Amino acid sequence: MKTSERVLELLTRSETYLSGQELADRLQLTRAAIWKAIEQLRKAGYQIDSKPHVGYRYTDSDTLNQTAILQALSLDLDLELQVFDSLPSTNLKAKELGLNTTSQTPLVVIADHQTAGYGRYHRDFISPKNTGIYLSILLANKSPDFDPGLLTTATAIAVTRTLEKTLALKPTIKWVNDVLVDDKKICGILTEGITDLETQSLSQVVVGTGLNFLTEISTFPPELQARVGTLAPYVKKNRLSRNRFIATYLNEFFKIYQNYTTGSFMDEYRAHCDLIGKHVTIQRPTGTLEAQVIDINGHGALVLENGKVLNSGEVIKVRKV
Template sequence: MLSNTDQPLSGEKIAQNLKISRAAVWKIIQKLQATGYQIESQHRLGYIYHDNSKLNQYIIKKNLTAQLSQQLGFEIHQTIDSTNIRAKQLSFKKHLHPLVIISDQQTAGYGRYGRYYSSPSGNIYLSLLLPNPSHQLVPGLLTTATALAVSLSIEKKLAVQPQIKWVNDLLLNQKKIVGILTEAITNIETRSIDQVVIGIGINYLTQLDQLPPEIQARAGSLRKFALAAKVTRNQFIAAVLNQFFQIYQTYQTGNFLPAYRQRCYLLHKEVTIQQGQQKIAGLATDIDQQGCIVLSNGQHISSGEVTKIRLK
């Protein structure tokens, strides 16, 4: 009730709506305040809620498009092992609509190749569990579409333009601020991809000294820009979801790729790509219509990790 209005609500009105006593309302307010919700008591007016970036699905939904607000399901955690793990657990039940799993922190967050992903409180750890009715998947396009959606959200809401490092990282001043991990849920009987999990980790309010020392040198943060723009985590999460689902509707056409190419800072640079045990080196000349990186020797590489970048 408090999240869905910008006006103070009297204790009496809340009590009437919930059919409880005003004393019970006061006790509930105290519990909410104790868990971090910023609820102010205004004399003779009632209670008013201030979005202080504590995760709140009602604030997120209020900032979504009307259609998305109705379609998306939410699961919010304060602490979880991994939002991607939770999404895969939930995938055992077929879902007709996308689910959004968000946590304030993770105890076992992971990135590509199962690498540990440091996940302190205050950032955005979000996983999307998407039904895949076509049973086909172009992972290169889905990951690049997600990267572009997050990049556009940062540009529009925080007035700063990150760079995209093919295929799944966003950088600001050469420091990583976003990681993306796409995983497929396969139906063993039909050997088709029934559902998809997209994990997005954003260093949103990170104070870099909270990160392990070995990560601090290469990690960045959006904290300065988020605080300057006065955009809370809930508002930014909604912006990312709005942007992602706008692109997602037609992502398989690749019509978003020109905007992705403009932001991909690997193009026209010498790169080394680790693909399993193999290292591939060459000049990156393009991103093709499947989201693959194209080298000057004609190779199209659909997956891998760029380990070195050199100016031509």
């Protein structure tokens, strides 16, 4: 661990100012080394306040801080967390790490920036630095009958609960994996699997979440700006940091993940997904279809009036009956 990282960890864990001498003594470094580390942290975007003859204090900001996230997690939550400045994709990194571990402990991969982020159908997911939340969770699969639709819908509810708790918003869900605020997409969810080549069984699952936290709409191509949203106005008003949002989301995700296979959250999902009773046009790899939605079943699939049950697809138009 670098000196600056060690200093940041001590400052983050402290509720009071720490003097330069105290930091130096704890880390067995010189005062000059501590001062240099503090300056490096400030240049990296961390907010380190200082008072003459008192010391230094960390204040949470929008710069990702692994220690701050871990501190805000539920005490009973056991997971591994890795934070990166930049990755091609957090889902790709999680899958790469999954191939080299047999650990049953959930692994969370977070990046400040993605250079090749993607969503369903490998569509580009624009992921500028310093403003978004790009997070993937690697989970050991314990079920021979894994239901990706149910886990995706559970994740959407974890996101909506987090938005309601931290920003007092009323988000909606565009079936199956987009979370909307003010009728615009602010979050996408992508669930992928890792297959054991020897047994040909699904050994691990990756749940990726990409969220426009402080992202400016002007960042997106003109053709997307009418459909894409951002939490920026709400985040700034509530002075909410990425670290606190991430910790709250992880707490909500693992709270629901414990029993997600029961589908006990599906009434909550239906309440957020305003499709029942509507006529929809759905885009699928085989073409489009139009039908009225009569229900969302216990596995998160659409039940249509013509008897079809759809586990995947993209709703591209909604009309009232």
